[in-house]
Amino acid sequence: MTKIYWDSQVPSDWTGDHSDELRTVPEESSFTRTASHIETLEFISKLAWRSEYIHIERLFISDLRRISPLVILSNPRVTTPEEAKETGKPIVYLQGNIHPPEAEGKESLLILMRDIATGDKRHYLDDMIILVAPDFNPDGTETWEVKNTSTFSGTPHIQSLRHNAVDADVNRDGIKMETVNMKGLYMNVLNKWDPVMTLDLHSMGRVQHGYCNLYAPSYTPTGNPGPREYTQHTVLPWIREHGEKQFGAMYYTHADFDWEKWPPEVWDPV
Known part of the structure; x- marks a missing residue:
């Protein structure tokens, strides 16, 4: 087992x-730090250079002009929804960092992509196509605040901001779709790739469950x-x-x- x-x-x-080249920021720092947006992009680039199963698209450009990437993992590699449909495989969408202080989802997705693209989880692509948006709120990721987190074991005192650059909680915008983040999701994932399952990752670090x-x-x-x-x-x-x-x-x-x-x-x- x-x-x-x-x-x-x-x-x-x-x-x-x-190897050191493919360790995430938490792994490199003994889990005391999480990746910035630039470090996230750099890590994705490392994977893309080492794997034939990765295609990268732009999910959206944020209010502060940062690119949120959409990573498509498939064997064989696909670059369009039409090619994906021809494989007959279901499409799954995984999303992290809609709330950047809850960075566990983003970091887990980077590890998952690494294990699929270069490690022992490649067989996942035998049965499905996986879309990954590891940093769904890049402006929140790159905006830092000091929080009193002394009651919660292991939580950094400096963390990213929950809202995006226009002070919107993107996780509350699924109906009105006023944020560029959510518009990008609907236009470039849901309507375009038509995934059969979505998984939005959060953290309950404020609750000792x-x-x-x-x-x-x-x-x-x-x-x-x-x-x-x-x-x-x-x-x-x-x-x-x-x-x-x-x-x-x-x-x-x-x-x-x-x-x-x-x-x-x-x-x-x-």
């Missing part, structure tokens, strides 16, 4: 298993209830069960906990 180490199980000196990770389905009542209910009652419970059985990692529903199993044994509360 492959083991996922989390919380108090993680070795204190662990910095990843890849004790789990390896939390998840949540779509909560909108206006969408088709079939996919929403299938995700909530079939897919996510399966992930929770098999995550613990196969990897020893405990997952649970956002803003809730398992009354019978909580707290997890490896939880190390502050």
Whole structure:
């Protein structure tokens, strides 16, 4: 059984298993720092030079003229939605850093892309095409603020800003689509590539829930209830069960906990 180490199980000196050239900023810094927007672009460029499975597009240009990249991972490599459709493979969209202080998603996506493009996860592309937007709010990423985070173990005192350059919470703009971020998502991902599944990554660092990770389905009542209910009652419970059985990692529903199993044994509360 492959083991996922989390919380108090993680070795204190662990910095990843890849060469120095392909280590992420957290791995290089013993997980004390996360990547800037420029460092994110540089890392993607390193992967693109080393892999035949990567195509890069522009998702949008931010209010402060920063490019948010969209990385398409496919075997064989595709460069258009038409080519993707011809493969018959489902398209999955993964998104990080809509809230830049919650940088865990962005960093996880960089590691995932590395493991697919140059590592042992290449077989994922046998069954799907993966679109990745690791830094969905580059202006927030590059705007820093000092926060009193002393109560939360391991959280940097200097972190990126939650909102974008026009002080909008992009995660609240899914209906009106007033931000360039969300317009880019609809125009250049949803309407163009038509993914069958999307995953938007966040962090619950402000809540000491004790789990390896939390998840949540779509909560909108206006969408088709079939996919929403299938995700909530079939897919996510399966992930929770098999995550613990196969990897020893405990997952649970956002803003809730398992009354019978909580707290997890490896939880190390502050």
